Amino acid sequence: MKEKIIYVCGECGYESSKWLGRCPNCGKWNTFVEEVYGKKKYIEKNIEPVKISEIKIPQITRIKSGISEFDRVVGDGIVGGSLILIAGEPGVGKSTLLLSVGAKISQNGKTVLYVSGEESFTQTKMRAERLSLSSENLYILSTTQLPVIKESINKIKPEIVIIDSIQAIYDPEIPTTPGTVTQIRENANFFMNFSKNTNTAVFLVGHITKEGAIAGPKILEHIVDVVLYFEGEPRSNLRILRAIKNRFGSTMEIGVFSMEEDGLKEIPDAGAxxxxxxxxxxxxxxxxxxxxxxxxxxxxxxxxxxxxxxxxxxxxxxxxxxxxxxxxxxxxxxxxxxxxxxxxxxxxxxxxxxxxxxxxxxxxxxxxxxxxxxxxxxxxxxxxxxxxxxxxxxxxxxxxxxxxxxxxxxxxxxxxxxxxxxxxxxxxxxxxxxxxxxxxxxxxxxx
The missing domain is CATH 3.30.230.10 (Ribosomal Protein S5; domain 2)
Structure with missing residues (x-):
């Protein structure tokens, strides 16, 4: 694998062989960063074209999270093999929501792996105790190293994987720092291939920029199946979960929650x-x-x-x-x-x-x-x-x-x-x- 130096726009992922002051793709200024890039060859064997009439559609099974407002937004449950991206402002409650979802699913006998790249084991445990969450089938992993995550996945074989957050995950084989466009793109591609090949649902938590867009390359939103935004007013306990993209359901639904001292509470009757x-x-x-x-x-x-x-x-x-x-x-x-x-x-x-x-x-x-x-x-x-x-x-x-x-x-x-x-x-x-x-x-x- 021959390495070369390229320049990548931190806003949209546009690549150039030389540094540019203004990105020709998104028009933003001073967004190009130097990255060492090695071309990897992905070869999939024994794949041939198939007539569309011969393709069999398997019965789609949806995993209920036990949180009806969440299930409403994702399309009446989580589809196996789906890749779901959830983004929101810092402190809005993304980790709280997904830890609650993971715990509820694990209580129904499903194996869930929650990977925290931003909190230690102790911090995650304290959050779970504050939310009164516990399950023998919920596994916590505190790391940012992709090889460690791969090893844990192969050992536990979870049915749900939660990555908090994709910007914190680091692959040592890619000679760039965590959070760069190349790291986010390559790591997201790994989780996409993993979810499709193993029929495992994967959640990715995404940071957002000061303009409100999801941090990282735009391709991140294209490769995932579902994009969710978790929103809330800074001085209000009201939280709204909405789907921006959903290959398995409607993008018109919203879930309404209230952030209380003991976690998120559903508001099913939000009419008034x-x-x-x-x-x-x-x-x-x-x-x-x-x-x-x-x-x-x-x-x-x-x-x-x-x-x-x-x-x-x-x-x-x-x-x-x-x-x-x-x-x-x-x-x-x-x-x-x-x-x-x-x-x-x-x-x-x-x-x-x-x-x-x-x-x-x-x-x-x-x-x-x-x-x-x-x-x-x-x-x-x-x-x-x-x-x-x-x-x-x-x-x-x-x-x-x-x-x-x-x-x-x-x-x-x-x-x-x-x-x-x-x-x-x-x-x-x-x-x-x-x-x-x-x-x-x-x-x-x-x-």
Missing amino acids: LFLKDYNKNLPGQTIFPAQQGTRTILVEIQALVSPTYYGIPKRSVIGLEYNRVSLILAVLEKKLHFNFGTHDVYVNAGGGIKIDEPASDLPVSIACVSSLKDIPPLPESVFIGEISLTGEIRPVKLINKRLKEAERLGFKRAIIPEVNYEEVKKSSLQIFPVRWLKEAIDVSLKI
Whole structure:
């Protein structure tokens, strides 16, 4: 194996024979690091093309973790042979979550190997005692050396392997430091081949950069089967697990947890979780039944519109798509002649949740006009609808699920697209079907 010196971008993994100030692939500056690289030849024998009609699909068995919120996100259980990457901010609870998952699975008779590259045996044991976790089938290994991990895997033959974290793992055969692009890429490739060849589910914990992206080469996200993000507000005990990529299930599901002193607690009924501090009938706030996979969560949309004292008005958006809010403001100005050009506009989705569905257009628009005019919207109401560039209210999906959850939580009225009105089943809610944005504002604000 002949070694050579190459330069690798620490952001995207782009390789160059010479040092470059700016990466031609991702455009980042000063990200190239020198690495000694030896080309390894991987030769797989006795592999021939097979007709797709001759390929037999085995019955897929899913391993239940015993944590329903986690199982919901990964697709009703862990698929054998899958490679799962979970990323999140430092201290958000990634290790706590996976140690809990490993312990629950091992209590059902499965052998689990938890490899900690960042904590000692004692630290991991203290964490397990704090979480009241114990099992004869849960093995702990504190090392960063890949050869030691391989030896332990061959000896124990686990059905689940948890690597915490992939950035800490070091292969002495690769002459670079831990956490470099080459180390992460080659070690991730090993775990991918291991999981597929042995039908063992492997979890990789990933660090994230200050920009919020997963640290290491982009190929890390491509080779894994599932990418999970574990999110949480710094001053809140609320934690949300969401799937960004999932080859075995939906990417629309979220799992909701609460970080308590004795570990993570599931919140199965999260419908009203983000309405704890909701004050009824205030200007600039509306309620939107957001659809997160199969569950409906009622979210408070908050807007603050105030006169600007600078030449260019400020726009600040948290929890929603910035471009989508800009589009809504443009429609309000063009079609309904509301003047937002001389006002700063701040829009926020309460509770730190992220909303990316166009059905939130109507509640955002009502909240903005309500704050601008300082008039509270229709009380005890939910707002649902997508807004087109012509000011028309477009239909949305799963209207009955959204209305049912709003009814369950005590709301009395709903402003919905006119097209969806025919789909509505029996409901105690007072329904206001609207076709145009002007109609919705007239009904909601009576102006």
